[in-house]
Amino acid sequence: MNPEILIIEDEEEMRIALTEVLIRNGYSVHTASNGIEGLELFNKEPFNMVITDVKMPKISGLEVLKEIKKQSPQIPVIMITAYGTIDNAVEAMREGAFDYILKPFSAEILDDTVLRAIRNQTGKNTANPLIIAPLPTDSIKIVTNNLSMKKVINMALSVAYSSSTILIQGESGTGKEMIAKFIHQNSNRKDKSFVAVNCAALPKDLLESELFGHEKGSFTGAINRKIGKFELANHGTILLDEISEMDMSLQAKLLRVLQEREVDRVGGREPVPIDARVIATTNRNLREAIDEGEFREDLYFRLNVIPIVIPPLRNRKEDISLLIEYFIKKHSSKNRKNVTGMAKDALLMLTDYYWRGNVRELENVIERAVLLCKGNLITQEYLFMEAIVEEINSSxxxxxxxxxxxxxxxxxxxxxxxxxxxxxxxxxxxxxxxxxxxxxxxxxxxxx
Structure with a gap:
């Protein structure tokens, strides 16, 4: 039996287009022109999925979502939104929407989103995995059993197929770049470039050339044309790491790039159109940076379309033993060691530690312990944690x-x-x- 899908869309042309695409792919489709009509249909007929616009007359798509989730929480709801209503779409995901699609979108994106929703509903996707690997051949894995981290992962998956800007916030070492790559690898841009730029690593003049490129002869030393990172990331994803460290004058130029979707090379005559998904990361509270006059508020709003906040490791105590096990296997294999586990007292010490450097610091400790370990089991003597604790206490x-x-x-x-x-x-x-x-x-x- 073909899955039954209810489409709620007030624009007739869009309603017809959605119907044709879904019928062509073997789905049974029912349609409604507004939220009230859609809910009446939903109460009369059994549906496997609902696709609804966000902004509609009479009642909004968000109200439709809440009512459907109240009656049938297991039914996946896909939201369709225009750029101007993206904040509502993010709110909708928090209310339980499976995903949202930005207008205009291709039939391929619709097909893929519907298929993922069907698979998720029928249990063909792994539920609540401890280790999530976005691609079978990829080395990036997210290891967690923490509820907050699972919400981060679900949010990342939900927004991966959109082109909206994402701001990932979290302390150093929490895995912000890893989440950015995870989003890229689960998007329709996964076969294109992922370009990362550290905004704190270069002075503003060099960073401008690095980001936007320059023409030959545009300044002393510009002996050749240079293609900037935004152009290199065209049709792919660009990661702006440590965005809070960008100079204010460059922030204004970045804002224009995000608004106009085009870059001006240094010394260039005409703007160059670009289509790159922008993900920014920061370990700083940007609201505080705005209050201190170090970050533009308008750029913050442009970047913070989809906010993702990664919790620190000290708030994910249940993940520490999982991460230790994972890192022991990883570095034992990498260094051809036969370390298989950790003593209980050593594990307790690591669990109680504050982890200022988060997951990165934990991995460094485990890598060092694996290299120094003489047997199969890591004990306290190989951790060198006591020296750190004593140094802190003595100071x-x-x-x-x-x-x-x-x-x-x-x-x-x-x-x-x-x-x-x-x-x-x-x-x-x-x-x-x-x-x-x-x-x-x-x-x-x-x-x-």
């Missing part, structure tokens, strides 16, 4: 100000990473700009 003394403690922590961290400010900022959980400002303060204080 906390009565009469020492918070500012002095902060200064000592910053310089100790810089010493541990051989002066690498980017690495130090990651370990400290602050932006590179914040670290730079702190060091300038200390420098002025000491009159250096």
């Amino acid at each position: 906390v003394k009565a009469g020492v100000t918070v500012r002095e403690m902060e200064k000592k922590l910053i310089f100790n961290t810089l010493e541990q990473v051989n002066g690498n400010r980017t690495k130090a900022a990651e370990l400290l959980g602050v932006s590179i700009r914040t670290l730079r400002n702190k060091l300038n303060e200390y420098k002025n204080e000491e009159g250096l």
